[in-house]
Amino acid sequence: MRPLVKNRLIAAAAMVLAGWSAAALGAQEPEGARAASNVRSAQYPRVLPDRRVVFRLRAPEAIKVQLDLDGRHDMVKDTSGTWSYTTDPLGPGFHYYSLIIDGLAVADPASESFYGMGRMASGLEVPYDTDAFAVRDVPHGELRMRRYYSAVTGSWRRFFLYTPPGYDHNPQLRYPVLYILHGGGEDERGWATQGLTDVIMDNLIATGQARPMLVAMLDGNAVAPGFGADFLEKFQAELLQVVIPFVERNYRVLPDPQARALAGLSMGGLQTLHVGLGNPDSFAYLGVFSSGYILPRQAELAEQAYARIAAHPGELNSRLKTFFFTMGGPDDIAYQNCQAMLKRLDELGVRYEYVETPGGHTWPVWRESLLRFAPRLFR
Amino acid sequence: MRPLVKNRLIAAAAMVLAGWSAAALGAQEPEGARAASNVRSAQYPRVLPDRRVVFRLRAPEAIKVQLDLDGRHDMVKDTSGTWSYTTDPLGPGFHYYSLIIDGLAVADPASESFYGMGRMASGLEVPYDTDAFAVRDVPHGELRMRRYYSAVTGSWRRFFLYTPPGYDHNPQLRYPVLYILHGGGEDERGWATQGLTDVIMDNLIATGQARPMLVAMLDGNAVAPGFGADFLEKFQAELLQVVIPFVERNYRVLPDPQARALAGLSMGGLQTLHVGLGNPDSFAYLGVFSSGYILPRQAELAEQAYARIAAHPGELNSRLKTFFFTMGGPDDIAYQNCQAMLKRLDELGVRYEYVETPGGHTWPVWRESLLRFAPRLFR
Numbered sequence: 001m002r003p004l005v006k007n008r009l010i011a012a013a014a015m016v017l018a019g020w021s022a023a024a025l026g027a028q029e030p031e032g033a034r035a036a037s038n039v040r041s042a043q044y045p046r047v048l049p050d051r052r053v054v055f056r057l058r059a060p061e062a063i064k065v066q067l068d069l070d071g072r073h074d075m076v077k078d079t080s081g082t083w084s085y086t087t088d089p090l091g092p093g094f095h096y097y098s099l100i101i102d103g104l105a106v107a108d109p110a111s112e113s114f115y116g117m118g119r120m121a122s123g124l125e126v127p128y129d130t131d132a133f134a135v136r137d138v139p140h141g142e143l144r145m146r147r148y149y150s151a152v153t154g155s156w157r158r159f160f161l162y163t164p165p166g167y168d169h170n171p172q173l174r175y176p177v178l179y180i181l182h183g184g185g186e187d188e189r190g191w192a193t194q195g196l197t198d199v200i201m202d203n204l205i206a207t208g209q210a211r212p213m214l215v216a217m218l219d220g221n222a223v224a225p226g227f228g229a230d231f232l233e234k235f236q237a238e239l240l241q242v243v244i245p246f247v248e249r250n251y252r253v254l255p256d257p258q259a260r261a262l263a264g265l266s267m268g269g270l271q272t273l274h275v276g277l278g279n280p281d282s283f284a285y286l287g288v289f290s291s292g293y294i295l296p297r298q299a300e301l302a303e304q305a306y307a308r309i310a311a312h313p314g315e316l317n318s319r320l321k322t323f324f325f326t327m328g329g330p331d332d333i334a335y336q337n338c339q340a341m342l343k344r345l346d347e348l349g350v351r352y353e354y355v356e357t358p359g360g361h362t363w364p365v366w367r368e369s370l371l372r373f374a375p376r377l378f379r
Numbered sequence: 380m381r382p383l384v385k386n387r388l389i390a391a392a393a394m395v396l397a398g399w400s401a402a403a404l405g406a407q408e409p410e411g412a413r414a415a416s417n418v419r420s421a422q423y424p425r426v427l428p429d430r431r432v433v434f435r436l437r438a439p440e441a442i443k444v445q446l447d448l449d450g451r452h453d454m455v456k457d458t459s460g461t462w463s464y465t466t467d468p469l470g471p472g473f474h475y476y477s478l479i480i481d482g483l484a485v486a487d488p489a490s491e492s493f494y495g496m497g498r499m500a501s502g503l504e505v506p507y508d509t510d511a512f513a514v515r516d517v518p519h520g521e522l523r524m525r526r527y528y529s530a531v532t533g534s535w536r537r538f539f540l541y542t543p544p545g546y547d548h549n550p551q552l553r554y555p556v557l558y559i560l561h562g563g564g565e566d567e568r569g570w571a572t573q574g575l576t577d578v579i580m581d582n583l584i585a586t587g588q589a590r591p592m593l594v595a596m597l598d599g600n601a602v603a604p605g606f607g608a609d610f611l612e613k614f615q616a617e618l619l620q621v622v623i624p625f626v627e628r629n630y631r632v633l634p635d636p637q638a639r640a641l642a643g644l645s646m647g648g649l650q651t652l653h654v655g656l657g658n659p660d661s662f663a664y665l666g667v668f669s670s671g672y673i674l675p676r677q678a679e680l681a682e683q684a685y686a687r688i689a690a691h692p693g694e695l696n697s698r699l700k701t702f703f704f705t706m707g708g709p710d711d712i713a714y715q716n717c718q719a720m721l722k723r724l725d726e727l728g729v730r731y732e733y734v735e736t737p738g739g740h741t742w743p744v745w746r747e748s749l750l751r752f753a754p755r756l757f758r
Contacts, residue, residue, distance in 0.1 A: 039498045040600065061482030063442065099485075103440030106478075106485040113492040113499040119418045120492040120499065135526055135535040145522040145577075147514055156514040168630075171550050198524075221419065251547075 042110035069097035093364030138206030139165035164212035176259035181268025263287025292338035328365035421489035448476035472743025517585030518544035543591035555638035560647025642666025671717035707744035
């Protein structure tokens with residue numbers, strides 16, 4: 001036996017002993033790389049170099065399986081009972097998706113689940129070119145969960161709070177606070193998990209792009225969501241009467257409108273508009289991500305807001321240091337409503353910033369929104 | 380129109396306007412109460428007064444649907460395409476379950492999901508008679524998520540850390556630490572969510588039953604789990620060389636074996652035995668929940684442990700202030716292994732405590748284990 005062949009056999013035996021799969025020994029390698037959102041044991045979904053994603057699922061007894069990710073796509077069953085589908089190239093970042101098994105939409109057992117769509121839905125993480133959203137070798141803050149009793153809802157609730165690196169070690173320092181709100185069908189977990197708030201903030205603070213701050217991630221569902229003033233008023237009471245006083249009592253916070261920002265995505269953007277424009281003495285910074293009064297449904301609310309602005313000319317421009325709108329491009333379902341609102345703000349002479357990030361009404365856009373908004377705060 | 384009828388009509392109209400469902404107007408009320416583990420919008424599963432649980436799922440196109448909760452149970456489809464099943468009375472607390480839709484095990488869209496069984500599985504919360512596991516009007520600590528780099532695994536990892544009420548406001552105080560470990564197929568989220576660690580500790584501390592302490596909830600999967608010494612050694616390196624030094628460097632901790640406890644359930648119990656018995660100078664308190672060396676598979680590991688004890692007579696009894704075993708009764712899959720181990724400890728003259736809680740190899744037993752173990756610590 002030639003030495004090379006012998007060495008190969010020994011190496012092969014060693015790999016088998018070490019628990020390597022046949023794939024490593026020359027059988028066809030699975031294509032691409034496991035998505036970071038897979039549960040530990042799952043080999044699929046896999047992301048190809050061009051960001052197409054391969055889904056594979058063993059379900060021999062199922063009659064019809066679809067992937068619901070940016071529309072429904074039929075998966076194809078092979079003779080062994082494995083269903084497959086390969087997407088078109090996807091944008092980097094977090095995408096909600098579901099599997100539809102014989103008509104029933106469920107989360108994929110191969111992926112982590114996230115509260116969105118009003119239920120636990122699957123999340124797919126497509127790799128970024130940037131390291132803005134990666135856990136890097138920088139000082140890390142903490143993500144804290146805190147329970148509190150709300151007299152507004154009459155129940156125990158909770159929020160997540162990002163505290164920056166050094167919060168525990170600088171007991172004399174007080175910090176500004178960004179209050180940030182999820183979208184419809186989500187809750188306080190949205191910014192804490194889908195949003196990667198702690199990772200984004202750690203990276204921005206480490207490079208000096210953002211000031212150290214607290215970020216409070218609230219549950220915007222103080223009552224069952226709706227589109228009327230009642231829903232928005234109830235949330236306003238929860239925020240102004242319960243959450244902000246609780247945070248200012250329990251954390252080392254600068255209790256000053258100049259050190260207070262409010263932002264939200266989609267439904268949370270509407271809450272930001274309602275509370276922020278209605279209380280211009282409470283927040284010096286507003287961020288409205290993929291949102292704008294919903295027309296015609298919220299026309300009355302919108303007109304009330306514009307009338308208030310018109311009645312106090314110059315007030316917003318002098319009170320707000322930053323009034324920041326982001327939008328996921330023309331594909332964003334809130335695009336037209338946002339444009340209509342900006343037109344009215346222009347007519348009213350209200351200063352704002354507007355940034356478009358391609359991606360539609362999705363978390364990659366909202367992560368990017370926080371990445372752009374946080375550096376503008378508390379300067 | 381008689382006044383009574385008129386008043387009823389007005390009341391009915393008001394209820395409709397207020398968004399009440401037809402059920403409130405006299406249509407048949409759904410039976411029982413929504414499980415606390417339901418997502419906001421889900422009316423089922425519902426818990427009946429005798430703790431039977433009614434599952435209901437709309438899936439007209441599915442051919443066969445089963446509930447996998449303490450065994451597989453066929454659900455029954457009605458003519459409208461709704462599948463139903465009512466369980467026998469269940470014990471209070473948290474139960475993993477799955478739906479099996481045409482052969483595929485998935486999480487129920489109606490419930491919250493939890494990482495267990497190596498994937499996101501459904502959780503069902505059955506009400507307790509006790510308020511030991513309820514969020515009560517007592518001072519609340521925090522549940523913190525912290526990222527750290529592990530030189531042992533060569534990767535960024537994370538743990539959860541319970542900090543007791545007042546941790547931030549008593550900067551001169553230092554605290555003891557309980558390090559606590561999940562079971563196989565789970566991760567650091569196990570004790571943080573399924574285990575209700577913060578709720579249990581808040582309640583115990585508020586009533587003076589437990590001393591204020593930190594509780595660090597680790598990810599025991601430092602490498603892919605196995606039953607050999609290699610897996611246990613790798614975890615030991617992660618705990619002793621990385622996690623404990625990190626915690627003692629970053630938190631106000633008493634860096635003293637007398638102020639250090641280690642506990643774990645099932646796989647985490649094996650890790651506790653391996654690290655705790657192998658390093659009796661590192662932890663003064665050990666908790667082994669639903670565990671014991673797995674025979675015959677881990678016979679060699681077990682014999683090594685007993686030989687070490689025999690070689691140092693009296694060492695464990697003098698070092699360990701509490702050596703605490705719990706077991707979910709004879710139904711617990713670890714029952715025989717635990718009894719075999721206790722017999723050997725008896726023969727070796729090792730002192731320990733042993734508590735049985737009915738419930739088998741399940742989270743209700745492990746919550747109860749923490750409830751019993753924490754009061755014994757750091758006295």
